[in-house]
Amino acid sequence: MQFFYHFGKYVILLTKVFSKPEKSKIYYKQTLKELISLGVNSIGIVIIISVFTGAVITLQTAYNTENPFYPRYLIGLMARDTIILEFSSTMVGLILAGKIGSSIASEIGTMRITEQIDALEIMGVNSASYLILPKIIASVLFNPLLTMISIAIGVFGGWIAGTATGVVSSEDYIYGIRFAFIPFYVTYALIKTVFYAFIITSVSSYYGYFVRGGALEVGRSSTKAVVYSCILILLFDVILTQLLLS
């Protein structure tokens, strides 16, 4: 029953979010702000995580395929496909759920408990749309770019680790990442990213928007936002994989 209650409330919130904006110029400015806050400010963490994970994926692949029958370029190929298919979309999605999700839920939650949302409503502003829509648009637009950066940096990280430790030569690795490349895998990763961006921003906003109580409840709602965003990301990973790759 609780699920249907929350789902219904979430859908009603989304109808408010996607209603006609009061003044599109203001929304445009807000979206630019959110692009920086949610997108540009996440580039650093995405680069750091991607370079190390790309390195680890390459090393683990190399140590688990130490068989003379396996050509060494397979290390590059496997690293590339792992990064594109799962790491740069889903893992980065989970990381962003932690970073962006908690930030959105606590920001909106604090606005709720300090009556800033009531102040917006009293002025006649559609607070749900004003606060949430720019975040959704910014993430849906920018997260695919983060995924592309993550793919590039992850593959590069793999090359650094592989060549520096000597588990694979530079030629083999580069041949591997170019071998049997399926461009649709990138499209698949980007489609997943768009879904995840929507899940992270809307679910986190929902938990922030309806928070009641004080600082403790804002913290709890922030945790809930991250947990439920992660669960939904993993659920949609399965659904989208079945739909897009079957």
Add this chain to the structure above:
Amino acid sequence: MIKVDHIWKSFNHQTVLKDISVEFEKGKTNLIIGQSGSGKTVLLKSIVGLLDIDKGEVKYDDVVYSKLDFREKKEIRKKIGMLFQGSALFDSSTVEENVIYPLDMFTNMSYEEKRERANFCLNRVNILNANHLYPSEISGGMQKRVAIARAIVLNPEYLFCDEPDSGLDPITTLRINNLIKEITEEFNTITIINTHDMNSVMEFGEKIIFIHIGQIWWEGTNKDILHSENEKLNDFVFANHMAKRLKQI
């Protein structure tokens, strides 16, 4: 005129407002007083539409506001200014940005015109040289005054104040009260103030309603209150020994 007509409000089967009917007139400072938990804030939030009422009607100049949908309410809300208990300033915007915000949202003024109007309102509430400070960098009294400036920037017809004196010292309280009274007369607004500050009640209560356990227990002016025989009201207004002695005198 704002007319509250037999309104009821409950939360989880607990009735907080019971059959409240009252009228608030233009150019007057109307006070809602009562103990904590008596239903003052619920009444104020029901009048402004932040809470949906269970029964009854709230009318703004013959428009049944409580029955309007969000889009229809928006037109009336543009005429409402509200001062919240905790000021409710946008904490990541500066003082000036806070005051400019309603102008940004609902007018087509140029940036210079908006700044001029914001500075006029800030000067009106005696906030000088604080335009670029954030709410966390100014005192509680200043925050209230900035919130008043934001509330009046669109020339509201209705001004609502939820405990404007909470957390302020007596001198700042007096300043804020005088400011609200002046603005009410200057802008000819219908001002409704929620308070349990007795200085405010005695100083400028042109119309006072006393709420007790969700009902209107007494209605009158600040002059009437001194001669009231209402036991509950007297218990509330003259709560301490000194006040009781003064009443006897």
